[in-house]
Amino acid sequence: MIDFIQMLINGIAAGSSYALIGLAMVIIYKTSEVPNFAQGEMALISTYVAYMLLEQHQFPSYLAFPLSLVFAVVLGCILEFTILRRAKEPNVLGMIIITIGIEMILMGLVSWKFGAEQKSMPFPISPYDSVMIGDFFVSTLEVLTLVVALCTMIVLFLFFRYSRLGMAMKATQQNPMAARIMGIRTRRILMATWGISSLVGASAGLLLSPVIMQPYMMWDPMLKGFAAAVMGGMTSLPGAVFGAYLLGIIENLFGGYISIEFKSVVAFAVIVLMLCIRPSGLFARHYVKKV
Amino acid sequence: MTFFSIDNLAIAFGGLQALQDIRFDVQAGEVFAIIGPNGAGKTTLFNCINGIYRPDAGNIRFDGRNIQGLRPDQVARLGIARTFQNIELFANMTTMENIMLGRHVFMRTGLFRGAAMWGPRSFAGREERDHRRQVEKIIDLLRLQAVRGKLVGALPYGTQKMVELARALALEPKLLLLDEPCAGMTAEEKQDMIFWIKDIQNDLGITILLIEHDMRMVMDISDRILAINFGQPITIGTADEVRRHPEVLKAYLGEEDHRESAA
Known part of the structure; x- marks a missing residue:
């Protein structure tokens, strides 16, 4: 029983970082209707910016982390403005290829500038510290990740529910044409969604960096986050979060009880199974499109 | 002229x-x-x-x-406001939210002001109340009180057309x-x-x-x-x-x- 609960806790911890990536992908998908495969690498480069500021420029961490998040927002906006907006009469397939292109460029940049070897991020919290909650071990980093993920969800909820920009984003998602006629600058809104999404993704990157930090560090979390988002229906923020935690928990239980070698693969088996039973995802809300 | x-x-x-x-x-x-x-x-x-x-x-x-x-x-x-031949509403929002979006161009409270200011007497609070008052006037005028809190996607066709008109009017x-x-x-x-x-x-x-x-x-x-x-x-x-x-x-x-x- 203790094992089970410990695995559950580990699963929730893993799910938190999947949830952040999943949220980031859903935010972009809802407005741009493109799965952003550059999400992981956008987070990667922001994480390396934090590393650069800390290691090479001796910034204090209370400055370096916020600055890298600001960089993430700017990066998201710039990518949307300079690359995606330039696509003439884009279709989904073309856009996906563009995001994969961005992904490769960013990955190349990081490898070229920082090298492919494992770095050690001077993170204020060591991944080996842990706290005891009752009989269970939880690493401090996992607690922090969970807290950040929960705060991000609350802030996103408040943002979409109550802020003017958030409402404008919702309007743009639901009916871009009507949004424009109501005086909303939909292109600027699109740019802002990329900025926000990049910010959410970068926070996941930063939280992963103490454990693993090399140019491929975001591959696995991004695929899992994407899988979680698909499981949640790709257009639902709560769906992505739910999918992420479900995935994290299943993965850890499977790793603990059945096979540790196939731990990473089981996530995708679950998705295949789920998409067979419920093709539109768990939380899908379909916006009916008029032709 | x-x-x-x-x-x-x-x-x-x-x-x-x-x-x-x-x-x-x-x-x-x-x-x-x-x-x-x-x-x-x-x-x-x-x-x-x-x-x-x-x-x-x-x-x-x-x-x-x-x-x-x-x-x-x-x-x-x-x-210049407009309604459409095929209704173009924000289907997953309520009537009230749809009409409030018509006030978008008048709203001055940005992200940071909105996050920093709380309570009915702050600038953000007063602004919100003024906009809601305007929207209520339009709702009264077009007799949409009964559907104020309903999702517009589920409303009958004729009512949706009225909501669209109300949203256009909210733009003054x-x-x-x-x-x-x-x-x-x-x-x-x-x-x-x-x-x-x-x-x-x-x-x-x-x-x-x-x-x-x-x-x-x-x-x-x-x-x-x-x-x-x-x-x-x-x-x-x-x-x-x-x-x-x-x-x-x-x-x-x-x-x-x-x-x-x-x-």
Whole structure:
């Protein structure tokens, strides 16, 4: 029983970082209707910016982390403005290829500038510290990740529910044409969604960096986050979060009880199974499109 | 100075000349209708005014300035609101939220001010209350109280059309473009709509540009009418003048019917 609960806790911890990536992908998908495969690498480069500021420029961490998040927002906006907006009469397939292109460029940049070897991020919290909650071990980093993920969800909820920009984003998602006629600058809104999404993704990157930090560090979390988002229906923020935690928990239980070698693969088996039973995802809300 | 005028407007899509030589002007306070068979270019004309399409040639002047080439959001800010032929609402939002979005251009509270200011007496709180008051006025005017908190996607068609009209009014427009406001409505709903349009013209003093197929309605509420066919103007005039114009009869009733009616 203790094992089970410990695995559950580990699963929730893993799910938190999947949830952040999943949220980031859903935010972009809802407005741009493109799965952003550059999400992981956008987070990667922001994480390396934090590393650069800390290691090479001796910034204090209370400055370096916020600055890298600001960089993430700017990066998201710039990518949307300079690359995606330039696509003439884009279709989904073309856009996906563009995001994969961005992904490769960013990955190349990081490898070229920082090298492919494992770095050690001077993170204020060591991944080996842990706290005891009752009989269970939880690493401090996992607690922090969970807290950040929960705060991000609350802030996103408040943002979409109550802020003017958030409402404008919702309007743009639901009916871009009507949004424009109501005086909303939909292109600027699109740019802002990329900025926000990049910010959410970068926070996941930063939280992963103490454990693993090399140019491929975001591959696995991004695929899992994407899988979680698909499981949640790709257009639902709560769906992505739910999918992420479900995935994290299943993965850890499977790793603990059945096979540790196939731990990473089981996530995708679950998705295949789920998409067979419920093709539109768990939380899908379909916006009916008029032709 | 005329309130709104279009001069020599032309737009083509590939080889198709969708609009050509369109010119008319609208006086402040007028209800001006545009009629024509399906595919005549009426909605294209609205899209040009809104800035959704960029005309190849011509001038659009509104309230003393040239608005041709402006973006849709800039046009909205100048005070031109619109409803659509096929309803374009935010389907997963409530009636209230839809109408509140019409106030978007007036809202000054940004992200940081909104996050920093709490309570009804802050700037953000006062602003929110003022906007809600405006929206309530419109809800009262169009009698939408019963559906205020309902998701608009689930409302009956006629009610959705009313919500769309309410949202357009929330923009406090000087010029209102109505694209087939009565399409698909029951006879009773049509009567109501005619009534509201007259109210909007008389009580709110809003100038209205109207596209409509229902000839009886057009004749009833328009001060002047422009008839177009195949993107070209046929005639401009009062309801009686346009109704008797032979080209209009031909466009609407077809060649044969016209001969019969002449005989």
